[in-house]
Amino acid sequence: MRRLVPRSLAGQAFVLQFVAIVVLVVAAGSLAAWDARRDEQRSARDEVVAVAVSLADAPSTAQAITSGAATARLQPLTEQVRAETGMAFITVMAPDRTRFTHTNPTLIGKPFVGTIAPALDGRVFTETYTGTLGPSIRAVAPVRDSGGRIVGLVSAGITLSTLADRWVEQLPLIGLVVLVLLVVSVAGTWAVRRRLLRQTHGLAPDDLRVMYDHHDAVLHAVREGLVVVEKGEPVLLNDEARRLLQVGDGADVPADLPSFVTERREIRDEVHVVGDRVLVVNRVRVLHRDGERSAVVTLRDRTELQGALGELDSMRVFAESLRAAAHESANRLHTVIGLIEIGRAEEAVRFATTELELSQHLVDRLTAAVAEPALVALLLGKAAQADERGVALTVTEDSRLDDAEQAPLSGHEMVTVAGNLIDNAIDACDRDDPWVEVTVREEQGGLMIRVADSGPGMDADEFARARTRGYSTKPVADGSPAGGRGLGLALISQIVDRHGGTITAEVTYGSVVTVVVPSRSDRPTRSGREAVRA
Structure with missing residues (x-):
């Protein structure tokens, strides 16, 4: 038996599906044949009732019976109707069962064989009865004269052998339909088998189970966040990735993950901020014969x-x-x-x-001018911090943000951008004349954040390096750059680039850094941004 059962999952699935299809198709064919036979019997009952009632209700039938010439007048008529309707017999009889007509003339005058009591009570009924012509489905209807008195009965019937012939005639069509369904189903199952064989590489169910168990154990045991991306969509997160990305437990993978998960590019040790966590991200593409279809993203908590x-x-x-x-x-x-x-x-x-x-006064002015509570709280906090450090921090009078919901940046992103710019300005301002000036303003549906300070500023090369992740101009004890500590401008650049904005630095009345983010409707597409960079 083991040799007869295929080893691969695809082969076993094919055998199971084949057996199920054969059983279902044969059962459906049998049901169709049984239903056809039942329909024939139902149709035969309707036919015999219609013929019997039509003849019984005809005034000529009652007149013929009451005139005493029933056989002479009704025998030709009933034979003609029988030939046209396909009835096996049509019998007109007296209430005492004496036949006036019959298919076999030798039986005229002899008693009718069958049930007539319901008809004598004035009801039309049907029954299956074995008479002189064999088993038949027959109907009996009363014949009434003009006064409503029952003067005779009409019986019409179809033999079961005739119904069987009609039913057998439908079997070839039913068999052809069953055969076509069987062939099409088996062909489709075979195609599914081939596809499944390619996708599972011919592995047996036990092999797949062992691979899944090991795969699941690794995902739960590894202490790095791991995200599997298939065709640009995340399909799997391990426990650590859910914790780092602040995703709840459950089998479903949320669609609103950070953009670095679905970006189609290699990522090497990039620092990203997700919520209140700083993550080091790596992304490796998995290449297939038909191109890139999946990728693996790893996350380390920093x-x-x-x-x-x-x-x-x-x-x-x-x-x-x-x-x-x-x-x-x-x-x-x-x-x-x-x-x-x-x-x-x-x-x-x-x-x-x-x-x-x-x-x-500062609280009232900022609350009235800026509609984003988180940004107001940030500016108030930075003002207090700057005052403690002896730096004069002012928010310009033309700062205004009326609709935070329509702003191109979320409240968290505005806090990240403005907070890092202000921190850098406070650290970099001239200690002999320490001042920082902040402007947050809507411009043509977009958002402008400008932070100026009394410091010397940076040239273009130094500013470009400061935007690199991990670079910092703050010195350490030995006077060398604090490589790996600087994240402010890098995080700002990440947010600005993601929203299609710009960040510029210039030295005018002081060191001025300006971030401009266009409105959502004015942002260039991804291909447009790539063309601009090129």
Whole structure:
């Protein structure tokens, strides 16, 4: 038996499908034949009832019976009707069963064989009965005179042998249809077998199961995020990839994954920000005979390392800022207490609330002008941070964003762009004249973010290097560039490029970096952007 059962999955599937098709087709053919026979019997009952009722309701039939010349007048008529309708017999009889007509003239005058009681009660009925001509389906109808009295009966019938001949005539057609269905089904199953054989490389079900078990174990055990992409669409994520991309558990693969998953290009150690995580991304294409169809994307979490580097870099600055803020707060508190002690309470209140009024004015102006709450919070926070570090940060009066939902950047993307630009400006401004100026404004449906500072700025080559992932102009202890720490301009460039925008740097009244992102309707297509780059 093992030799008769194919080893490959495709062969086993073919055998199972073939058996199922044969069973189904044969069952369907048998059902069709049985249904044809049942239809013939139903049609025969309708025919005999129609003939019997037609003759019984004819006024000439009742007149012939009551006149005493029933046989002479009705025998030719019933034989003519029988020949035209294909009936086996048509018998007109008296209520006492005496035949007036019959297909066999020698039986005229003899009693009718069969049931007549329902007809004598005035009802038309059918039955299957074995009479002088053999088993037949017959109908019996009462004949009434003008006064409604039953004066006779009419019986019409078709023999079962005649019905069997009609049914047998349909069997060749049913058999031909069954044969065609069987051939077409087997041919389709064979085509499916060949395709399945190519796709499974002739592997047996046990082989495929072992491969799947190993594949599933590797996906769950590996500590890197892994995404499998097929024809430009993600089809598989392991547990770590779901965690890093902030995708919930479940069998479904979401369609709104970051763009680096579906981009058709090689990626080597690129740094991307997804939510609150910094990821190092690699993407390797898998080539097939008919071209690239799939790819594997790996993700490594760099969030904790990046956070540690950022905290280490800013720890000293924050410590100094807090120390200065604490000293300044103590001086203000002593001044307020002193004014109260000398009886100048109003001046104490005015002195204590001056800074609060200035801060509230900035909050009110930004809340009214900028419709994105996250961006407002960022600007307020950066203003406080800059003040702690002794930098004058201003938001220009022409800053305005009326509709955040129609903006080309999301709130998170605006925070990323503006926050990194402001951080770079605060770090780079001239310490003898530290100032930073921020402008966020809608322009022709797009968005412009400009950050200027009092620093020396960067030339074109240095700015191009700063936009490279991992490059930083901030020095480390030995004075060399802090390679691998800089992500600000790189992350900004990633967002700007993705939305078809531009980022420029110039030195005019200060070092000015401008990001312009067009509206969604004005963005160039992918091919258009590639043509511009070329």
